[in-house]
Amino acid sequence: MSYRVDTPNPNRGFPQYCAYCGGTDLFPDEETDFAWACQECRRVFSVMFHGRNDPANRPAPAPSTAEALAASLEHHGHTPGVRIP
Ligand SMILES: [Zn+2]
Known part of the structure; x- marks a missing residue:
């Protein structure tokens, strides 16, 4: 037998003070x-998380593996995408 009427709120913040x-x-x-x-x-107050603001400087997106390999080959003087028979 359960006495719980509704499910607990998973987004409830837990204040320490x-x-x-x-x-x-x-x-x-x-x-x-x-x-x-x-x-x-005897005060009742609420603690709610509203989200995060966007960062002032967003890091550049990381290149894919193929892009990183091509850039590395080009950096070392090789021509990317050309297979040697
Ligand atoms: Zn208090």
């Missing part, structure tokens, strides 16, 4: 799926 008083006595609250109740200051 209360955002207001720094207390550590926190419990999930039924206010929202992301709410936590502080047992020390």
Whole structure:
């Protein structure tokens, strides 16, 4: 017999400290799926991850194996794509 009514929220963040008083006595609250109740200051607050911003400088995409091989052959003076019989 299970007492759980709904499945747990896998995206619920787990704060280590209360955002207001720094207390550590926190419990999930039924206010929202992301709410936590502080047992020390009695505040209810939410912790939610919204995503990440794009980086200021994105690294160049890595070449494929064939492109890297061709660049290496060309760098060392060989002609890529020509087979020697
Ligand atoms: Zn608190």
